Amino acid sequence: MGNLFGKKKVTRITEQDKAVLQLKQQRDRLKQYQKKITLQLEKERELAKHLLKDGKKDKALLLLKKKRYQEQLLDKTENQISNLERMVQDIEFAQIEMKVIEGLKVGNDCLKKMHELFSIEEVERIMDETNDAIEYQKQIDDMLAGSLTQEDEDAVLAELEAITQEEADLELPEVPGEELPEVPEQEPVREKERVKKKADREMLAV
Incomplete structure (x- = not known):
């Protein structure tokens, strides 16, 4: 029966598309890590408060040092995310530039062909x-x-x-100047027919 819905359009994936996809995946993983660290820092801060209330100052201080180190990691993660996003934007913009250049090339070829005509x-x-x-x-x-x-x-x-x-x-036809001829009367014809009929009767009587 054939394919009733026609052939599916094949999308051509370039190396640039693959690179953009990988960069976005790395960015998303870093954001998940960033969210996880942020939640952990909030818990550790609350835990440090409880330790201070319990008179465990040394443990609270050690926990706050650990928290500070993780905050520094969080800052580095933020920078890495910014770098990845910037790189994605650069690649996508480069793809747009390539399409513009290809369009200009096609336009120049058309102009050359048109100029060749004249x-x-x-x-x-x-x-x-x-x-x-x-x-x-x-x-x-x-x-x-x-x-x-x-x-x-x-x-x-x-x-x-x-x-x-x-x-x-x-456009106008000429009008005739002479009078139209008169139509002769039919009486002589009728007289001849009457005489012929009379002669026929006399011959029959003989």
Whole structure:
């Protein structure tokens, strides 16, 4: 029956994509570690308070030293997370730049092919023809704007009237001047038929 839903689109994973994925996974693990240390530091601080209440100052001091060391590790973890995120952003931005460069390359290739269709001489010829057409249209516009003299206007109107009259003469048919001939009466034909019938009767009587 074939595949009713068509072929699935295959996504091409590049080495840059793999690198970004690995960096994000490392960042997420560091964030989980950071969260775990933060919760532990809060517990150790509460425990140090209880030790002081119980008069165990040395143990509370030792616990606070341990807490301080873990806080330093937490700061280092924060820096590492920042570095990873910055690296991810740099790689993703580099990918965008590559796509832009590829787009520019395709655009340049298209422009080169378009330029090959027209040489400099061809473009100059087209521009000259365009300028001539613009100048011709300007002359027509100047005439229509009233730059003709009154004598020219009268001549134009007279020519228009003559053309209009010629068109009218071509369209109307000529009217005949002679009278139509009269149609002869049918009486002689009827008289001949009557005489023929009478002769036929006389022959039958004989």
